[in-house]
Amino acid sequence: MPAILFSSLTGTTTIVASRLALIFIELHLPPSFSSTSSPFSFICSWRCPSDSAAPTIAIEGNRLSFSLVSNNRGTVEILKDCSLRVPSGELWMLLGPNGCGKSTLLQPYFFNQVLAGFLKPTKGSFHVNRPKSFVFQNPDHQVVMPTVEADVAFGLGKFDLALDEVRSRVSKALDAVGMLKYSQRPIQTLSGGQKQRVAIAGALAEESKVLLLDELTTFLDEYDQLGVIEAVKNSVPGNGEVAALWVTHRLEELKHADGAFYMENGCIVMHGDVPSVVDFLKRKQSCYIQPFNL
Numbered sequence: 658m659p660a661i662l663f664s665s666l667t668g669t670t671t672i673v674a675s676r677l678a679l680i681f682i683e684l685h686l687p688p689s690f691s692s693t694s695s696p697f698s699f700i701c702s703w704r705c706p707s708d709s710a711a712p713t714i715a716i717e718g719n720r721l722s723f724s725l726v727s728n729n730r731g732t733v734e735i736l737k738d739c740s741l742r743v744p745s746g747e748l749w750m751l752l753g754p755n756g757c758g759k760s761t762l763l764q765p766y767f768f769n770q771v772l773a774g775f776l777k778p779t780k781g782s783f784h785v786n787r788p789k790s791f792v793f794q795n796p797d798h799q800v801v802m803p804t805v806e807a808d809v810a811f812g813l814g815k816f817d818l819a820l821d822e823v824r825s826r827v828s829k830a831l832d833a834v835g836m837l838k839y840s841q842r843p844i845q846t847l848s849g850g851q852k853q854r855v856a857i858a859g860a861l862a863e864e865s866k867v868l869l870l871d872e873l874t875t876f877l878d879e880y881d882q883l884g885v886i887e888a889v890k891n892s893v894p895g896n897g898e899v900a901a902l903w904v905t906h907r908l909e910e911l912k913h914a915d916g917a918f919y920m921e922n923g924c925i926v927m928h929g930d931v932p933s934v935v936d937f938l939k940r941k942q943s944c945y946i947q948p949f950n951l
């Protein structure tokens with residue numbers, strides 16, 4: 658690791674350990690999972706080698722199901738037969754009411770089989786391009802280093818890079834999220850949205866091909882929300898290199914996406930381009946609103 662960037666390392670041992678664990682996972686686990694107990698563990702046929710115009714699929718899931726055994730409720734089905742695909746170069750959003758399974762669906766894509774028997778899908782198969790990165794809802798759970806540039810450089814410690822290369826990647830990533838001028842700033846002086854942008858820059862510096870984003874803007878005001886949206890859009894520039902799947906509750910963010918999935922009760926009940934999903938959601942809302950005569 659570039660020691661010069663880490664010279665003022667302080668506490669936050671737990672978060673550092675988490676980041677190191679994520680690096681370990683990324684380095685040691687295969688990009689695909691296929692449940693051996695599944696009748697659906699076939700190789701997905703979304704990719705068609707003979708069709709050169711077809712987009713590469715960066716994230717794909719086939720009939721994923723996930724159950725937990727609960728002490729008082731027995732077996733609880735959290736995900737039921739969920740299939741999805743996100744092409745490279747596109748940003749897709751994952752929407753749905755609280756508790757419908759959005760975060761659980763995102764997690765298997767990131768953790769793969771690492772938690773053996775915990776977040777391993779009960780049925781189904783998936784594949785995610787690599788490298789991939791996960792950005793959490795609360796940036797305080799992710800940023801660990803004392804300064805902005807040190808935090809972005811943190812994940813690069815797993816590569817054997819020359820210091821010049823580290824500096825170049827850090828600058829490029831910070832520039833992409835509009836944070837270059839904050840390179841030397843102590844992390845604790847940043848707003849929530851600025852910290853989120855630093856976390857996204859960390860993923861970009863690692864040249865991640867897939868960004869898994871969980872409710873990035875939940876704690877942010879409108880200004881920071883827009884900064885984060887801009888950062889994500891710049892990170893998925895449409896050149897087919899990076900794909901993002903973003904869990905959100907904020908319907909106004911949909912207009913920034915290339916497409917969306919809508920979940921209810923563990924199932925993906927609708928997916929498509931943004932106009933189709935907006936239309937679907939409007940029809941759903943009118944069912945709630947009409948009885949109140951609003």
Ligand SMILES: Nc1ncnc2c1ncn2[C@@H]1O[C@H](COP(=O)(O)OP(=O)(O)OP(=O)(O)O)[C@@H](O)[C@H]1O
Pocket residue numbers: 725727735753754755756757758759760761762
């Ligand atoms: N480890 C667990 N043990 C028991 N139930 C769990 C566990 N993890 C998730 N669940 C349940 O699974 C369901 C889906 O949770 P999940 O966090 O994926 O929902 P979500 O759609 O992301 O919700 P929110 O929008 O509130 O973040 C919830 O009912 C949750 O209580």
